[in-house]
Amino acid sequence: MTTTRRSLLKTAGAAAGLGVIGMPALAQGAAGKIVIVGAGFGGATTARYLKRANPALDVTVVERDDRYVTCPFSNYVIAGFRKLDDLTHSFDGLRKAGIKVVKGEATAIDTATRSVSLGDGTKHAYDRLVVSPGVDLSFTGVPGYSEAAAEKMPHAWKAGPQTLLLRRQLEAMPDGGTFILCAPANPFRCPPGPYERVSVVAWYLKTSKPKSKILVLDAKDVFSKQGLFQAAWESEFPGMVTWIAGKDGGKVESVDPASMTVKSGFGSETGAVINVIPPQRAGAIAHAAGLVGDNGWCPVDPMTFASTRAANVYVVGDAAVAGAMPKSGSSANTQGKVVAAAIVASLAGRTPGAPALFNICYSLVTPEYGISTTDVYQVSDKGITTTPNAGGVSVRTPTTLNERKLEAEYTVNWYKSITADVWA
Amino acid sequence: MGIRVPAMVLAVWLLPLQVSAQATGPSGQAMAQTCYVCHGPAGKSDGPIASLAGLPRDHIVRQMADFKADRRPGTIMNRIAKGYSDEQIAAIADFIATLK
The missing domain is CATH 3.50.50.60 (FAD/NAD(P)-binding domain)
Known part of the structure; x- marks a missing residue:
């Protein structure tokens, strides 16, 4: 048939x-x-x-x-x-x-x-x-940054060679080095992405280079799944991650690939590995x-x-x-x-017919620790808005259900499902 | 029959029509297709997330209602189920029940 x-x-x-x-x-x-x-x-x-x-x-x-x-x-x-x-x-x-x-x-x-x-x-x-x-990527959005500078300070915001470059740099980083991540203002691709990156890099450093530190210089004052990420950083990698909000000087003023420094209202910081995620x-x-x-x-x-x-x-x-x-x-x-x-x-x-719009963003903090944010959307003369009293982020305090572990498994399943729906 | 319809009967009879005319939201198929992002294409999941294909309509309606009312614990479905009216859940279930 x-x-x-x-x-x-x-x-x-x-x-x-x-x-x-x-x-x-x-x-x-x-x-x-x-x-x-x-x-x-x-x-x-x-x-x-x-x-x-x-x-x-x-x-x-x-x-x-x-x-x-x-x-x-x-x-x-x-x-x-x-x-x-x-x-x-x-x-x-x-x-x-x-x-x-x-x-x-x-x-x-x-x-x-x-x-x-x-x-x-x-x-x-x-x-x-x-x-x-x-x-x-808007390379001119960060003074001192450029496509050439990205060979030294990767953005890794397009998956491919840049992803591998940042991986190699982290592998080569000495124990006790500082990894600096510069996060952009809204809107940008994958709002929880920079913070998931901070989490899984912290997981890698904790196991391989435990004396290392992570500094996040952020153009924003709030970010996606912030409460969940910050609680996880505290419980899983105590003392390793410092996040500087835009209002506290986190917005990057310029970068210098030659001296591997980042200038912001927070000061001039030198990093062993620097990840600049530029505006988009x-x-x-x-x-x-x-x-x-x-x-x-x-x-x-x-x-x-x-x-x-x-x-x-x-x-x-x-x-x-x-x-x-x-x-x-x-x-x-x-x-x-x-x-x-x-x-x-x-x-x-x-x-x-009326559109059905939905989003789910899973993030891993570690391979065994997953969190999510989801929303069902409505379309009206106000545009696309979230459905009230629905959606939102994972439970703040996990129960005997073991939500973090389950959501880590679902993260992997989500990837299989969506990529099958799109390309298989 | 039907020459004199009592006003109350007429009102009751018209009610569902008015409601459905007002709520011209997305079709069951359109909403159900958004489930595939986690539950897999055509509702077939390869992993711990439940497959939807093959589930009976009433089972889906009951599970969604239980998630929505927090009678069934979950990680994310409770948050998602609250985004749909009972009528929308029924429409989603009608479509998913057609998946083989």
Whole structure:
């Protein structure tokens, strides 16, 4: 049955442009050509759920890399209990689902003629375009920092070589050295990420280099899961972590890679290893295509994630302004499903149903100690807001249920589930 | 029958329709698909998080109601269940019960 149905659908897909009538797939919705920029959590989810909703759709994903390396779990590579290979996902699953994956960098979008140009000069026409470019790092956001400086003071905020560099530096760090992490102001990718990194690095140092210290210089006064993280630092790594809020001078004024120092209102601090997480903005293609607002991010209609700046264009994931939703893989995953449904409805001339938006961010403090924050969202004329009296963070005081251990197991299961949903 | 419908009967009969017209929230399918982020694609989980595929509708409704009312202890589902109305939970369960 599967083979027959699949080959039938393939025929329907190929012939869709010719207006074949009566095929079962076409009964589900109108055909169309959809181009998606980026095969990360947002883009790949959108592609899969489009194809699932209507196999007749012609779906092309443009992606500059051969594989996707997730930022989630990259902190565990830095701490030494995961390998980068464990976080690397091929696009074979997308191809098997009938999605075309084109290697290339989208450099321009012509919204009038509905076409995306790639770096190699090829053009891809679309009926609907989905832009899921993630974030670009703003190297100029920290005086003294640059792409070259990041070879000495890694950001490790894009998983890959930078992740491995920071791992090597921590391995080479002498016992008793100071690891300095510079955390950015909001908004940025993965709000609990810097603090999860501090936690698992502390776990590594406690076991391997126990005389070492961690200094967090933060542009912010509050951060995600703050109470849980700070309680865990105290109980699991007493005396190791010092966090300096922005109001207490934590905002970094400049960095000097030559002397390995960081200047802030707190003073001039020298570190053995320095991790600078710079400010961020929507990926370059969103800027080139004029999809961004003054704040460097892409405004969207919260019902559909359609760009408010260009017709037939949707923005999903970290690049979008999504109200109360954090910039996370889980957010991008649920947004991708909303966009897929919105595009199918739009091609069929129907009004899309209300969006279902949800987020879950698990963090590990140690491999055996997990915490989470979650929210169910509502969309109204106030935009995307959290559902009152629901969601929030893990219980403050664990019970006999052993919440921390369970949530550590669920963290690993979450990763398996979401990456299977997106790329498998 | 039906020439004279007492006003009260009519009001009761109309009530569910009015409620559902007001609450045009996300579909059961749309909400259920957000569960996959932890419970796995099509509700199939590979690990300690429960698979949803194959669970009977009424079981799902009961578990969600118990999480929502904190009658069943949990790590995160209590927080999540509180984000949905009873009608939404029923709609989610209706869809999940169709997963094989």
